[in-house]
Amino acid sequence: xxxxxxxxxxxxxxxxxxxxxxxxxxxxxxxxxxxxxxxxxxxxxxxxxxxxxxxxxxxxxxxxxxxxxxxxxxxxxxxxxxxxxxxxxxxxxxxxxxxxxxxxxxxxxxxxxxxxxxxxxxxxxxxxxxxxxxxxxxxxxxxxxxxxxxxxxxxxxxxxxxxxxxxxxxxxxxxxxxxxxxxxxxxxxxxxxxxxxxxxxxxxxxxxxxxxxxxxxxxxxxxxxxxxxxxxxxxxxxxxxxxxxxxxxxxxxxxxxxxxxxx
Amino acid sequence: xxxxxxxxxxxxxxxxxxxxxxxxxxxxxxxxxxxxxxxxxxxxxxxxxxxxxxxxxxxxxxxxxxxxxxxxxxxxxxxxxxxxxxxxxxxxxxxxxxxxxxxxxxxxxxxxxxxxxxxxxxxxxxxxxxxxxxxxxxxxxxxxxxxxxxxxxxxxxxxxxxxxxxxxxxxxxxxxxxxxxxxxxxxxxxxxxxxxxxxxxxxxxxxxxxxxxxxxxxxxxxxxxxxxxxxxxxxxxxxxxxxxxxxxxxxxxxxxxxxxxxxxxxxxxxxxxxxxxxxxxxxxxxxxxxxxxxxxxxxxxxxxxxxxxxxxxxxxxxxxxxxxxxxxxxxxxxxxx
Numbered sequence: 001x002x003x004x005x006x007x008x009x010x011x012x013x014x015x016x017x018x019x020x021x022x023x024x025x026x027x028x029x030x031x032x033x034x035x036x037x038x039x040x041x042x043x044x045x046x047x048x049x050x051x052x053x054x055x056x057x058x059x060x061x062x063x064x065x066x067x068x069x070x071x072x073x074x075x076x077x078x079x080x081x082x083x084x085x086x087x088x089x090x091x092x093x094x095x096x097x098x099x100x101x102x103x104x105x106x107x108x109x110x111x112x113x114x115x116x117x118x119x120x121x122x123x124x125x126x127x128x129x130x131x132x133x134x135x136x137x138x139x140x141x142x143x144x145x146x147x148x149x150x151x152x153x154x155x156x157x158x159x160x161x162x163x164x165x166x167x168x169x170x171x172x173x174x175x176x177x178x179x180x181x182x183x184x185x186x187x188x189x190x191x192x193x194x195x196x197x198x199x200x201x202x203x204x205x206x207x208x209x210x211x212x213x214x215x216x217x218x219x220x221x222x223x224x225x226x227x228x229x230x231x232x233x234x235x236x237x238x239x240x241x242x243x244x245x246x247x248x249x250x251x252x253x254x255x256x257x258x259x260x261x262x263x
Numbered sequence: 264x265x266x267x268x269x270x271x272x273x274x275x276x277x278x279x280x281x282x283x284x285x286x287x288x289x290x291x292x293x294x295x296x297x298x299x300x301x302x303x304x305x306x307x308x309x310x311x312x313x314x315x316x317x318x319x320x321x322x323x324x325x326x327x328x329x330x331x332x333x334x335x336x337x338x339x340x341x342x343x344x345x346x347x348x349x350x351x352x353x354x355x356x357x358x359x360x361x362x363x364x365x366x367x368x369x370x371x372x373x374x375x376x377x378x379x380x381x382x383x384x385x386x387x388x389x390x391x392x393x394x395x396x397x398x399x400x401x402x403x404x405x406x407x408x409x410x411x412x413x414x415x416x417x418x419x420x421x422x423x424x425x426x427x428x429x430x431x432x433x434x435x436x437x438x439x440x441x442x443x444x445x446x447x448x449x450x451x452x453x454x455x456x457x458x459x460x461x462x463x464x465x466x467x468x469x470x471x472x473x474x475x476x477x478x479x480x481x482x483x484x485x486x487x488x489x490x491x492x493x494x495x496x497x498x499x500x501x502x503x504x505x506x507x508x509x510x511x512x513x514x515x516x517x518x519x520x521x522x523x524x525x526x527x528x529x530x531x532x533x534x535x536x537x538x539x540x541x542x543x544x545x546x547x548x549x550x551x552x553x554x555x556x557x558x559x560x561x562x563x564x565x566x567x568x569x570x571x572x573x574x575x576x577x578x579x580x581x582x583x584x585x586x587x588x589x590x591x592x593x594x595x596x597x598x599x600x
Contacts, residue, residue: 114408114511117535172587179583183576192536194547194562199297201290208286215279222272
């Protein structure tokens with residue numbers, strides 16, 4: 001764990017602080033202040049991402065530090081889900097924003113790196129970006145699933161879907177991105193390494209996460225809302241596999257492979 | 264749901280769960296062993312069962328046919344699996360036995376600069392096969408990011424990145440003086456003539472990048488040192504500053520020509536992410552001779568089954584977006600309004 005005494009670090013810490021304050025004030029029922037703080041945190045997170053982009057000279061999605069920095073810009077997803085899909089979880093999103101910035105701020109090395117030859121491909125940005133977007137939706141789905149299992153409802157929010165329905169909507173939004181990420185990655189693998197599927201640990205874990213959500217859809221189709229808790233368990237299992245795909249595969253020596261550079 | 268439909272559905276779910284377990288197991292055993300595992304006979308039975316269940320699902324569940332998006336998703340999965348099986352090593356063997364199509368599934372070829380080659384070392388079977396055309400390597404080169412840097416580090420851990428600009432004096436602060444790069448070598452050579460050391464940048468084959476650096480202390484003392492990229496850590500105990508020179512590779516480039524019946528039929532500079540496609544094969548920049556850049560190693564892969572896999576991918580993506588976004592999310596939103 002290291003504190004970053006740089007402009008980059010400062011921006012990350014301010015965004016994190018704003019997200020955490022937003023979370024606390026929303027919990028204390030000062031919803032308006034919470035939203036303003038959340039918006040402020042988002043603006044700082046965008047500045048931090050932009051600063052990094054300027055610093056490294058390419059879209060900053062090369063390593064885990066940059067991916068987590070990108071995940072910190074969660075606000076538009078919250079707004080979209082709330083306005084258009086009627087899925088709440090504002091408080092959860094504020095917490096997710098702070099949690100994903102935590103490894104960027106304290107764990108991962110922020111030393112700028114030049115792109116290795118394999119990453120100099122137009123597929124690099126869309127592949128990583130769609131995965132990042134899908135992960136945000138799946139994280140929101142997990143929050144909804146936990147609410148379902150815990151039996152909590154949204155307080156004071158009218159016209160919002162219930163947690164089980166919310167979980168499904170979030171997965172419906174995120175799964176196409178997850179599929180696109182997998183397919184783009186496979187295509188890129190063919191262009192860069194000569195094979196569209198190399199059975200690399202990262203590829204296998206990402207396939208496993210995709211399959212868990214495929215299982216979710218089939219299970220939900222078979223039983224509908226008969227076993228709502230089990231539907232939620234599928235959603236949480238999906239997120240668990242995503243966390244392994246994103247973190248454990250790159251950080252553990254157990255899974256050395258073609259994607260090790262992304263650490 | 265009828266009993267038969269239930270069986271198909273449960274079988275599908277069981278196969279999905281089994282594939283999740285296999286994927287996780289495969290991740291633990293590593294890519295090489297995982298690849299062998301999925302190419303075994305039991306695995307072939309499993310893949311065939313998967314295709315069968317998907318097809319049976321399409322036949323039994325009318326909804327999968329009636330809803331185009333669902334048809335696309337399931338047909339896309341069938342095509343992807345079928346294409347992968349068709350393009351696998353076993354698929355190539357079967358095509359050779361049944362139809363006499365003798366293509367190399369995957370292999371490697373090493374080509375020296377200026378030479379022409381058509382032999383491919385086939386992976387696993389330790390066999391050499393011939394392509395129906397030849398490939399000439401006109402030139403191989405490494406390209407580096409600019410500017411390059413000389414890394415300077417003091418004994419107490421202070422560090423500087425000095426851009427490699429010949430003749431420019433770079434200040435290291437009051438305590439350490441200045442550093443000037445006098446010469447940059449691609450292929451550093453030294454020879455002794457009489458009592459003189461002659462240092463040259465040899466244009467002949469060889470690869471020994473180095474920098475000639477002058478360090479000027481705050482007291483005005485000058486010292487000349489040579490820093491070699493391939494021999495880092497070449498310092499003396501009394502040196503106050505530790506120097507290292509490491510360039511970052513931006514690209515590997517092989518200039519190739521395809522020769523058939525004595526004529527050049529295609530040419531391309533291949534790089535990582537820019538393979539050459541000719542005669543049903545893709546050629547990739549795979550490796551190179553690190554010592555002198557004298558030869559390149561190309562990876563050769565057959566395109567058999569690739570069209571099916573890509574068609575499957577396209578159908579899967581269109582189907583998933585159509586079903587989950589257009590039909591599910593936005594249709595439901597309209598209903599809410």
